[in-house]
Amino acid sequence: MISGIFDDDWVRVPDDVADGYRRAGLWDTEPLGTLTRTQAASAPESLAVVDGRHRWSYSRLSAEADSLASGLLREGLGPQDTVLVQLPNCAEFIAVLLALWRIGAVPVMGLPAHRLSELQSFADQARISAYVSSGRIDDFDQVDAADDLRRQRPDLLHIVVPGAGTSTRGDLPDDAPGQVTYEDLRAATATGSTPELPDVDPYGPALLQLSGGSTGTPKLIPRTHADYLYSVRASVPVCGITADSVYLCALPCAHNFAMSSAGILGQLVAGGTVVMAPDPSPGTAFPLIRDEKATVAGVVPPVALLWLAARAHSRSADDPLTSLRVLQVGGARFSAEAARRVPTVLGCRLQQVFGMAEGLVNYTRLDDPDDIVFTTQGRPVSPADEVRIVDDNDDDVPDGEPGHLLARGPYTIRGYFRAPEHNARSFTDDGFYRTGDIVVRSANGDITVVGRAKDQINRGGEKIASEEVENHLLAHPGILEAAVVGEPDRLLGERVVAHLILQDNDRAADFAEEKPSALTRRTREFLAARGLATYKLPDRVVVTTELPRTAVGKMSTASLRGSGPDAR
Ligand code: AMP
Numbered sequence: 193m194i195s196g197i198f199d200d201d202w203v204r205v206p207d208d209v210a211d212g213y214r215r216a217g218l219w220d221t222e223p224l225g226t227l228t229r230t231q232a233a234s235a236p237e238s239l240a241v242v243d244g245r246h247r248w249s250y251s252r253l254s255a256e257a258d259s260l261a262s263g264l265l266r267e268g269l270g271p272q273d274t275v276l277v278q279l280p281n282c283a284e285f286i287a288v289l290l291a292l293w294r295i296g297a298v299p300v301m302g303l304p305a306h307r308l309s310e311l312q313s314f315a316d317q318a319r320i321s322a323y324v325s326s327g328r329i330d331d332f333d334q335v336d337a338a339d340d341l342r343r344q345r346p347d348l349l350h351i352v353v354p355g356a357g358t359s360t361r362g363d364l365p366d367d368a369p370g371q372v373t374y375e376d377l378r379a380a381t382a383t384g385s386t387p388e389l390p391d392v393d394p395y396g397p398a399l400l401q402l403s404g405g406s407t408g409t410p411k412l413i414p415r416t417h418a419d420y421l422y423s424v425r426a427s428v429p430v431c432g433i434t435a436d437s438v439y440l441c442a443l444p445c446a447h448n449f450a451m452s453s454a455g456i457l458g459q460l461v462a463g464g465t466v467v468m469a470p471d472p473s474p475g476t477a478f479p480l481i482r483d484e485k486a487t488v489a490g491v492v493p494p495v496a497l498l499w500l501a502a503r504a505h506s507r508s509a510d511d512p513l514t515s516l517r518v519l520q521v522g523g524a525r526f527s528a529e530a531a532r533r534v535p536t537v538l539g540c541r542l543q544q545v546f547g548m549a550e551g552l553v554n555y556t557r558l559d560d561p562d563d564i565v566f567t568t569q570g571r572p573v574s575p576a577d578e579v580r581i582v583d584d585n586d587d588d589v590p591d592g593e594p595g596h597l598l599a600r601g602p603y604t605i606r607g608y609f610r611a612p613e614h615n616a617r618s619f620t621d622d623g624f625y626r627t628g629d630i631v632v633r634s635a636n637g638d639i640t641v642v643g644r645a646k647d648q649i650n651r652g653g654e655k656i657a658s659e660e661v662e663n664h665l666l667a668h669p670g671i672l673e674a675a676v677v678g679e680p681d682r683l684l685g686e687r688v689v690a691h692l693i694l695q696d697n698d699r700a701a702d703f704a705e706e707k708p709s710a711l712t713r714r715t716r717e718f719l720a721a722r723g724l725a726t727y728k729l730p731d732r733v734v735v736t737t738e739l740p741r742t743a744v745g746k747m748s749t750a751s752l753r754g755s756g757p758d759a760r
Pocket residue numbers: 402403404405448521522523524525526544545546547548549550569627628629641644650655
């Protein structure tokens with residue numbers, strides 16, 4: 193069975209450009225697996241990661257990664273093998289990533305919200321050799337999922353991290369074939385011994401990130417050690433991260449924002465501490481911020497709104513947020529009105545973050561004037577980022593005018609993983625990524641997101657490709673046509689609405705009479721049974737005789753002002 197990554201699965205940056213990045217010192221020769229080695233030597237006892245069950249110093253984290261790396265090698269994994277990781281926020285997540293990088297394997301960054309449909313697609317596209325899970329996430333049985341994945345990939349190794357999520361050791365079948373636990377992997381190695389590790393190409397793929405996408409199949413994003421590490425190193429000073437920083441990881445840890453902006457890896461680069469929050473609710477996050485003296489946190493807009501509401505209603509003398517210096521908000525457009533309330537209500541600075549797993553990340557700077565921080569999504573993190581804002585003919589538009597954002601640079605991909613046809617549409621001939629975002633750039637270079645020209649819904653930072661959900665709906669024998677669109681929502685920014693034309697038009701009238709909530713529930717159950725992630729399930733279903741297709745994909749005045757959810 194073919195496994196892992198081959199040279200023609202991904203698109204390299206042209207040699208002369210890559211040489212330029214190396215000469216300019218942007219691309220390091222150290223692969224990501226070496227992170228924590230320096231800290232483990234120079235400040236071994238400083239705290240690297242905390243979760244509900246662990247408080248690991250840098251030396252412990254590094255030793256943990258070494259033991260695991262030995263275990264993974266023993267299990268036959270090695271360079272260019274791909275491993276689907278689907279873990280909740282936990283300390284082991286970091287150890288697993290470091291171990292995979294140390295042996296040159298490539299994690300695929302699954303999210304806890306993903307279900308069988310997404311996992312199968314990733315397993316297939318990335319030709320995975322192993323799946324790392326916590327056994328169970330809420331009502332999702334990952335042991336069953338591993339069995340299902342094994343139908344496609346019979347040799348699949350299932351690595352379980354018991355206790356990381358909602359699983360307990362007792363849930364796991366003890367001697368399931370093809371299953372090992374985290375403990376099994378690290379047990380056989382004497383702590384402190386350094387395994388014989390393979391050489392790892394710093395310019396080769398380090399991880400496969402996920403794109404929200406706009407097509408039927410979710411796309412994988414090949415990020416290299418050098419480009420990813422550069423994006424993190426460039427982000428660290430812009431986010432004010434130092435060895436004294438304590439980052440509250442309240443986003444799903446595998447998300448590109450949480451990983452790299454400056455996120456978990458930013459802390460490891462700077463020698464700071466990561467505190468893993470099991471969920472981002474104020475009830476969980478606030479006490480953690482207080483107890484661990486977190487200085488920075490990153491959240492999506494709906495979570496920022498919940499935090500604002502929680503504080504506006506209960507201000508106690510014993511303020512749990514005194515240590516918090518910066519709240520990063522990104523993943524979807526954050527309204528200026530809410531942005532303005534962050535410093536006054538939460539007592540910290542706001543940093544807007546407009547990034548994408550494909551690369552380009554923009555930040556408002558910590559010393560920017562308030563107006564810029566509240567009303568823009570910031571500027572590219574690196575002076576080497578190339579950004580163009582163009583009209584429908586790819587001609588540059590003047591500052592202050594809306595246009596399509598194109599991006600190229602030292603950490604922006606040149607192509608998706610194993611997707612040549614899609615790449616022809618998503619990249620210009622000279623290698624710019626077509627972000628699908630419609631933005632306005634000011635004379636100072638600050639970017640404001642004003643709309644979108646891609647067939648995608650942004651539900652509070654979670655991206656949903658309309659076509660993917662539509663394809664699943666069309667698998668229902670009663671559905672003739674489906675259009676999945678976003679509609680404005682006060683908390684989420686947008687929510688998912690499925691407009692359906694039924695096979696039997698006479699039945700449509702009956703359906704329309706049926707209680708809308710019953711129809712929505714039935715549709716959601718149908719899609720959930722097909723293994724679709726919960727956040728993609730329609731919030732509302734409408735039966736109709738005509739579909740409300742907006743002209744997405746074209747930049748018309750209407751798409752700028754009307755159809756984009758972010759359009760004002
Ligand atoms: P993905 O390509 O799936 O990683 O999603 C990245 C996309 O999320 C961007 O292209 C934007 O459409 C959206 N996005 C991320 N951050 C922001 C933000 N701060 N404001 C508006 N949109 C954002």
